[in-house]
Amino acid sequence: MTDRLAGLRAKREQALAGGGKARIEAQHARGQLTARERLSVLLDEGSFQEFGALATHQNTDFGMAEKRFPGDGVITGFGTVNGRRVAVYAQDFTVLGGSFSEVQSHKISRILDLAMEAGIPVIGLNDSGGARVQEGIRSLAAYGEVFFRNVRASGVVPQISLIMGPCAGGAVYSPALTDFVVMVAGTSNMFLTGPEIIRSVTGEDVSTEDLGGAWLHTSRSGVAHFEVETDQAALSLAKLLLSYLPQNNAEDAPRLAAYDDTFRVEDELDRIVPEDDDLPYDMRRLLDLVVDRDSILEVSEAYARNAITAFGRLDGHSVGLVANQPLQLSGALDIDSSDKIARFVRLCDAYNLPVITFVDCPGYLPGVDQEYSGVIRHGAKVIYAYAQATVPKLSVVTRKAIGGSYVAMSSKQMGNDIAFAWPTAQIAVMGAEGASRLLNRRALAEAADPVAAQAAFIAEYKEKFFNPYHAADVGQIDEVIEPRETRIRLIRALEVLRTKVQTSIAKKHGLFPV
Ligand code: HXC
Numbered sequence: 001m002t003d004r005l006a007g008l009r010a011k012r013e014q015a016l017a018g019g020g021k022a023r024i025e026a027q028h029a030r031g032q033l034t035a036r037e038r039l040s041v042l043l044d045e046g047s048f049q050e051f052g053a054l055a056t057h058q059n060t061d062f063g064m065a066e067k068r069f070p071g072d073g074v075i076t077g078f079g080t081v082n083g084r085r086v087a088v089y090a091q092d093f094t095v096l097g098g099s100f101s102e103v104q105s106h107k108i109s110r111i112l113d114l115a116m117e118a119g120i121p122v123i124g125l126n127d128s129g130g131a132r133v134q135e136g137i138r139s140l141a142a143y144g145e146v147f148f149r150n151v152r153a154s155g156v157v158p159q160i161s162l163i164m165g166p167c168a169g170g171a172v173y174s175p176a177l178t179d180f181v182v183m184v185a186g187t188s189n190m191f192l193t194g195p196e197i198i199r200s201v202t203g204e205d206v207s208t209e210d211l212g213g214a215w216l217h218t219s220r221s222g223v224a225h226f227e228v229e230t231d232q233a234a235l236s237l238a239k240l241l242l243s244y245l246p247q248n249n250a251e252d253a254p255r256l257a258a259y260d261d262t263f264r265v266e267d268e269l270d271r272i273v274p275e276d277d278d279l280p281y282d283m284r285r286l287l288d289l290v291v292d293r294d295s296i297l298e299v300s301e302a303y304a305r306n307a308i309t310a311f312g313r314l315d316g317h318s319v320g321l322v323a324n325q326p327l328q329l330s331g332a333l334d335i336d337s338s339d340k341i342a343r344f345v346r347l348c349d350a351y352n353l354p355v356i357t358f359v360d361c362p363g364y365l366p367g368v369d370q371e372y373s374g375v376i377r378h379g380a381k382v383i384y385a386y387a388q389a390t391v392p393k394l395s396v397v398t399r400k401a402i403g404g405s406y407v408a409m410s411s412k413q414m415g416n417d418i419a420f421a422w423p424t425a426q427i428a429v430m431g432a433e434g435a436s437r438l439l440n441r442r443a444l445a446e447a448a449d450p451v452a453a454q455a456a457f458i459a460e461y462k463e464k465f466f467n468p469y470h471a472a473d474v475g476q477i478d479e480v481i482e483p484r485e486t487r488i489r490l491i492r493a494l495e496v497l498r499t500k501v502q503t504s505i506a507k508k509h510g511l512f513p514v
Pocket of ligand 1: 095096097098099100128129130131132133134140143144166168169170171194
């Protein structure tokens with residue numbers, strides 16, 4: 001018995017040793033943690049239960065018989081984060097470059113299956129050279145097994161992907177199918193085909209960082225949602241993200257003990273919208289003043305900055321915030337911001353987070369490039385996402401809600417539950433100048449004083465539409481509120497809606513405009 005125990009312990013020791021001292025030192029020299037170190041930072045102390053620590057590949061081709069490592073380059077199991085259960089897998093770059101094998105696939109698939117059945121979020125730590133070349137088709141099929149489960153788990157349990165090293169080729173599609181992608185600046189990258197292949201095929205010369213680094217994916221491609229500086233920061237962010245989310249789609253997110261004054265009024269909100277319509281203001285500041293102190297976590301902050309999508313808290317309850325940002329493109333909706341908003345609204349809906357929308361939008365962005373690139377198709381996603389969402393939906397029109405953007409951004413017709421507007425709200429089919437050009441072309445041409453005639457029309461138009469009262473008259477706005485009292489009005493409205501139940505028509509699935 002003692003010998004057998006000693007045998008087990010020796011195997012375990014071997015599993016703990018990963019790819020050996022030299023490779024671990026190389027990992028550290030790059031400023032990275034090893035897979036086991038990462039898990040020890042992520043999980044509550046002593047909570048990790050590992051499964052599959054002794055699994056090894058059976059391949060003997062290409063000298064692989066001698067290259068067997070317990071665990072086969074991925075560590076899988078369950079643990080807790082701040083007392084809540086999570087499923088984890090961490091690829092170990094020190095073992096065969098973390099390359100993805102059939103055994104890796106079995107281990108990760110097993111974790112995903114158990115997590116789905118038990119309703120537990122999954123956090124994947126990616127650090128891998130991609131499909132294990134020596135396994136050929138088997139490693140490709142292995143990826144397919146994981147992709148399939150990522151899709152099945154989508155909207156059932158939160159899935160968070162931390163990219164902490166290379167993630168190349170088709171491997172990128174597992175993170176891309178999950179809810180959040182976090183990248184570490186400088187040490188992680190994601191691309192389908194690397195710089196060398198691109199150079200040989202298209203002649204384009206691009207560095208790894210410029211092709212698939214964290215900044216590129218968070219600011220330009222939108223593939224990743226967060227960029228962080230270190231491995232530790234990525235792991236902290238994963239914990240923070242979990243704090244806003246439920247364990248699964250059948251639960252509510254945990255409520256924090258309320259730490260901010262429920263009834264806080266903010267005089268600054270009464271002054272935040274400038275008198276001059278053409279001047280911008282910072283919507284992020286506005287949101288900060290409304291929600292619980294320091295509770296905002298922006299998602300895709302650097303991407304499509306003309307829109308803000310963020311988690312926040314109101315009276316300790318987790319909420320999703322969507323807003324136009326007048327500081328960028330005057331807050332207009334375009335292709336990228338439509339994608340950003342639609343994805344976020346669907347995410348909140350999947351995980352039972354109320355969506356609160358702050359509207360200051362002059363409309364969809366005009367432009368040939370936008371039309372050619374399908375702003376109709378992309379803009380439709382915003383409408384689809386809001387209309388489909390059954391969670392409580394609140395809106396606050398702070399200034400402009402013009403044209404299609406009024407309808408799309410959580411209007412009553414999109415199933416919005418309670419619509420507030422500030423006295424500064426402007427709700428109209430189009431801006432005053434545009435309306436004047438459209439309606440008065442002939443009259444202005446014939447007028448004795450066209451400038452005065454135009455000014456008179458604009459003044460009348462603004463008086464009629466550039467306030468919230470016409471919309472309140474016709475029931476499109478439920479209540480015009482003082483900006484300073486926005487926080488308590490939203491908290492009270494959410495209290496009412498907390499037990500909202502809305503059923504949808506049974507169907508296989510709709511055709512989301514992708
Ligand atoms: C098998 C691999 C491997 C792989 C790395 N290794 N990638 N083994 N299959 N895909 C091994 C190396 O041979 C090496 O083993 C060890 O891991 C460390 O790799 P190095 O190259 O020495 O490390 P480094 O210099 O840091 O370079 C890291 C790297 C490079 C940039 C990731 O390894 C690389 O370019 N790998 C291939 C990346 C790639 O093209 N992947 C896409 C594959 S196709 P030894 O024993 O020599 O130290 C794909 C399609 C999936 O993934 C489709 C799914 C649908």
